[in-house]
Amino acid sequence: MNQKPDTPNRADFAHVTDWVFDLDNTLYPRRTNLFAQIDRNMTAYVAELLSLPEDEARAMQKRYYREHGTTLAGLMHHHGIDSNAFLERVHDIDYSHVEPDPALGRAIAALPGRKFIFTNGDTRHARRTAEALGVLDHFDDIFDIVAADLVPKPAGETYDKFLGLNRIDAANAAMFEDLPRNLTVPKSLGMRTVLVVPSNMKEAVGESWEHERTHDEAIDYVTDDLAGFLVALGPQIARATG
Template sequence: MAGEAASVPVWVFDLDNTLYPASSRLFDQVDARMGAFVQDALGIADRDEARRIQKQYLREHGTTLRGLMDRHGVDPDAFMAYVHDIDLSPLAPDPALDAALSALAGRKLIFTNGPEAHASAVLHRLGIARHFEALVDFAATGHRPKPDRRAYTALIERHGVAPERAVFLDDMPRNLAPAAELGMTTVWVENDSRWARLDHTGEEPFIHHRTRDLVGWLQRRTRAA
């Protein structure tokens, strides 16, 4: 079964700000709730100081949560439940994306630093949940977030992914680096959000393709196949 799975293309999609536009501002809600969680969990009176720590942990640990776990023993489930308790009403079914995914041959996986419940809710709001055979979330990788290389190897091993047959799409360039090192083709789904360009220098050799139009890129890929 694993050998059979490895013989077909695998499309590995990030979720937030990749499968839906960053202009929906969903992650702004998550970001604000992260700051509030940090402030409360660490007993910080100043909101700006809490936000500074939040972003420091993001840079140093891959995610704010990983930093909170490593430095303060924060319960990941409590954090995830709190910060993803957001309004999904900005999302609506996306028929064009649904059609593009239908036409795309191969297996399809979600690879997210968020929780499975949030990913499932987003996919159902977009009307595309049926396309994905599995959701690989923060818990499934042993609470190792992208861009921790161990998160990618966990995905590869758990789902029988042959890296040379896989395409990984994400909105954050730094998350593409380990995928490229492991042999995956990478696609940067660009947007103008402030966190999307974290550590981006403009000269990264690990970005193989880039697009601001995910649906258009998938359609062109399908036509070229």
């Protein structure tokens, strides 16, 4: 990836009135391994559904994820599964690994304007995760995979629905994501984009194709410390250019 600034220029965010955050591996650090539990549950679901050994089930799960945006979308397309049953099963996880993050809560609360969670997961999972982090009360709304009619990011129609439903002008919004490919559409719509990466780049970062260099132009900033990045913007961002 081309070198991107990791310290925000306040002037770049002075116009932002709507702050949009992905959930998994963005609001909480990847080392929490919360999504790893979901990932294992998805593999188990595929194995049971198709009577496959674990290694074959995982390979199919990852193929559906790459080809359709989520494992769920692939399973619905190829096998017509019930989405509600799938979401309930894969999000049956232990949230005790999520540590409260008071610094992140204060930083989000200090941002001027509205704040949203925009996730390919479901609202129940988002609420439980944000509650464990101690940040739930700072968000105005959660836009989940159900609200997206089960069409996941990075589909353009899903961003359009999110923006339209919440009456957001993309030119006055910023988006924080851990997957570069999910920032391509926001960038094209005029949003300020920030990629959130692990604090220790030796950590596993998921599938290699998720971080392909083809998405470099969609990224304005990169940070391995979301709370620190937001604090650096300052509570009076609107005055940054004054």
